[in-house]
Amino acid sequence: MRLTLGKITIKGLDFGSATRVENGKLFVNKEELVALIREDSRVASAEVFLARPGESVRIVPVKDVIEPRVKVEGPGNIFPGFIGKLDPVGSGRTHVLQGAAVVTTGKIVGFQEGIIDMTGPGAQFTPFSQTFNVVVKVEPVAGLHQHDHENVVRMAGFKAAAYIGEAGRNTAPDTEEVYEWPSLAEAMTKHPGLPKVAYVYMLQTQGLLHDTYVYGVDAKRIIPTLISPTEVFDGAIVSGNCVSACDKNPTYVHLNQPIITELFKRHGKDYNFVGVIITNENVTLADKERSSNYTSRLAEMLGVDAAIVSEEGFGNPDADLVMNCRKLEQKGIKTVLVTDEYAGRDGSSQSLADTTPEANAVITAGNANETIVLPKLDTLIGHIDVVDVIAGGFSGSLRPDGTIEVEIQALTGATSEVGFIKLTAKGM
DSSP: OEEEEEEEEOOEEEEOSSOEEETTEEEEOHHHHHHHHTTSTTEEEEEEEEEOTTSSEEEEEEOEEEOOEEEEESSOOSSTTTSSOOOOOSSEEEEEEETEEEEEESSOSSSOOEEEESSSGGGGTOGGGSSEEEEEEEEEOTTOOHHHHHHHHHHHHHHHHHHHHGGGTTSOOSEEEEEEOOOHHHHHHSSTTSOEEEEEEEEOOOBTTBOEEETTEEGGGOOOEEEOHHHHHTTSEEEOOOOOGGGOOOHHHHHTOHHHHHHHHHBTTTBEEEEEEEEEOOSSHHHHHHHHHHHHHHHHHHTOSEEEEEOSSSSHHHHHHHHHHHHHHHTTOEEEEEEEEOOOTTSOSOSSSOOOTTOOOEEEEEETTOEEEEOOOSEEEEOGGGGGTSBTBOTTOBOTTSOEEEEGGGBTTTTOTTSOOSOOOOOO
16 A cells, blocks of 8 residues: 655644635635534534634643545545545545644533643643644533533534645645555565564543544454554544543544654664554453453564554553553563553652563653643633543642643643653653
8 A cells, every 4th residue: 555645734824715725824714614513413502713833822621633634546535434435545645734733622521631722831741732723612412412422522523624624635735755555465574684563552442431433433342453554644543532631642643643653764674564453442351351362462473573562541551551561572572662650749659550570661751640830821712610620630720810730631642652742851
């Protein structure tokens, strides 16, 4: 498979009479976009706002962040299983409005949703303070079940991103990235002498609004399986979950998956990148055993020498992470884990809920329990009262003077477990 991503760099954002890209600036027809979202009878109201880097704007609660894209050539369409026909993606040409994002907000769906500050200390923790954000605020009709509420907001985001992405269909890209993915038979023999490396991509699927979708299917219903990395880049995996904001993978992150991106950069030079194994994160011990058993079996069948394993979330999923590590290592597959930590506000508590001696190579994305004080900003998009109840907040987080004290787990993308992150490490 061959996928070309045409990147159209967005350097400005405003409303306009037509949705288009002109000289690097994205214009959005607010009325058309609102009308599109209001086509869903479950939507009581819809509003569209703009939030640009550096502006004194706070968005809360953040449901999802989605990059506008359009399928220009080849099979499928953006967000298969949700928008248009259900055809395989991962080949052809897709145009990307790089630097733009759709952010969804509204009444809180689940308590584990987040904050994006476009300026101030909070902006230093979220990568989405640097994107030109079209914020879609959706309020569903009264009486909807929480899962239906989540579906309404999720679909509004996908529709908005697809609508805005059309502005890039006939726009010449500023840059292009081409990804080639061979057949499995070819991949196994293409780089003799180099170690074979696979990526185990753990998807949050623990129910209770903790859902990730693969071609429209809730991934809790799958067993571990192989997927082409170009399919990931082309929208096959999307977010539908309400986990802690700091280490949640919004749809934007799946589309720009940084571990896969880095694996491609060194493929054929330092190692032979042979595939992506997607697996779920489970609630029951039996399901955890089943998925970790099959994940290690797939890696063994591929004959890989090493694997990178990333998780999404914390606590209960730590057990899935550790099981995957132990079983891969016991098969002779060297394993590196990517996670974050919940080590208490002073950093002295146990970082993960589970451990194993085989976990001897671990990358951390930071301590999500670290606290931060956010200043009062001029403009709020969403509902400020939720900061006292979202994960990372507490009773009294919202202070009388309008400032907010929260743990950084309340900030969208602060400790991304796939490395889509602004935090860095430095030597002492």
